[in-house]
Amino acid sequence: MSFAAFTRPGRFHRGNLHTHSNLSDGRLEPGEVCRRYAAMGYDFICLSDHFLPEYGFPISDTRPFRTNRFTTLLGAEVHTGAISHGDPWHILAVGLPLDFTPTAASETGPELAERCAAAGAFVAIVHPEWYGLREEEAATITSAHAIEVYNHTSAQNTARGGGAYMLDALLCRGMSLNAIATDDAHFLVADAEDFDSFGGWVMVKAEANEPDALLDALKSGAFYASQGPEIHDMRLEGTTLDVQCSAAVAVIALGRGSRSVEMIGPAQTAAHLDLTRFAGDWCRLVIIDRAGKLAWSNPFQVADAS
Numbered sequence: 197m198s199f200a201a202f203t204r205p206g207r208f209h210r211g212n213l214h215t216h217s218n219l220s221d222g223r224l225e226p227g228e229v230c231r232r233y234a235a236m237g238y239d240f241i242c243l244s245d246h247f248l249p250e251y252g253f254p255i256s257d258t259r260p261f262r263t264n265r266f267t268t269l270l271g272a273e274v275h276t277g278a279i280s281h282g283d284p285w286h287i288l289a290v291g292l293p294l295d296f297t298p299t300a301a302s303e304t305g306p307e308l309a310e311r312c313a314a315a316g317a318f319v320a321i322v323h324p325e326w327y328g329l330r331e332e333e334a335a336t337i338t339s340a341h342a343i344e345v346y347n348h349t350s351a352q353n354t355a356r357g358g359g360a361y362m363l364d365a366l367l368c369r370g371m372s373l374n375a376i377a378t379d380d381a382h383f384l385v386a387d388a389e390d391f392d393s394f395g396g397w398v399m400v401k402a403e404a405n406e407p408d409a410l411l412d413a414l415k416s417g418a419f420y421a422s423q424g425p426e427i428h429d430m431r432l433e434g435t436t437l438d439v440q441c442s443a444a445v446a447v448i449a450l451g452r453g454s455r456s457v458e459m460i461g462p463a464q465t466a467a468h469l470d471l472t473r474f475a476g477d478w479c480r481l482v483i484i485d486r487a488g489k490l491a492w493s494n495p496f497q498v499a500d501a502s
């Protein structure tokens with residue numbers, strides 16, 4: 197099988213899909229948030245302010261901050277109702293129209309997610325660990341394209357930044373979901389301004405650094421998530437996976453339950469993994485570098501062993 201992230205034409209574009217400005221509870225103006233990401237070498241961001249009545253249901257119009265090498269996707273973090281612990285739903289929608297209709301009080305989380313997807317958005321379940329989202333609740337968001345396996349702000353502020361456990365549980369239920377890493381930056385710490393930024397991102401393969409091309413690539417799964425390491429190539433022939441990556445101390449294939457195959461070494465830039473034990477089921481790749489930073493492939497299906 198082929199992986200969209202590595203077979204599509206184009207190049208990788210580095211982006212942060214989840215970040216806030218002072219249009220909701222972030223500290224910086226939208227233009228300043230964009231300027232900082234562009235200065236750090238990002239190709240794009242989505243400013244995803246909280247789509248709530250107290251902020252006037254903002255969809256940040258970041259179009260004026262696009263340049264010839266930096267672009268923006270329009271979107272929001274939408275909320276409604278309450279999950280079992282009492283917190284409202286948090287759902288990321290990347291690629292919303294500026295006139296997206298405000299959330300109705302009666303709208304459920306799954307209904308709101310579905311409306312975002314119907315409006316053209318790439319929809320993600322966010323920071324499941326941070327707010328104790330339960331598996332059976334996450335499983336109701338059937339229109340989600342992805343789940344945050346890493347949320348940098350949740351990791352930095354509360355040591356609850358993970359989401360891979362939830363991804364695996366949902367894959368075991370037969371859901372089809374990809375893996376994103378995001379910052380969810382708010383820039384709230386004035387004397388440590390990058391405390392919650394530049395820690396988790398996606399690398400999206402697209403022919404142009406244009407919103408439509410990036411959104412199409414996101415929905416097609418043509419990306420991987422990272423805190424630092426790079427995945428240069430993945431090829432699956434039968435049950436053999438060949439990986440090329442930046443220097444890694446561990447190259448790991450993970451599947452249902454405790455199933456894993458790993459190659460450990462001081463600075464591996466290529467790995468050859470036998471995925472026979474995942475035959476007929478899902479699998480995903482994780483790379484760890486010497487600094488302990490991770491990169492995550494999207495999940496994929498391994499063919500039945502013949």
Ligand SMILES: [Zn+2]
Pocket residue numbers: 273286322323
């Ligand atoms: Zn949130």
Ligand SMILES: [Zn+2]
Pocket residue numbers: 214215216273380
């Ligand atoms: Zn957020």
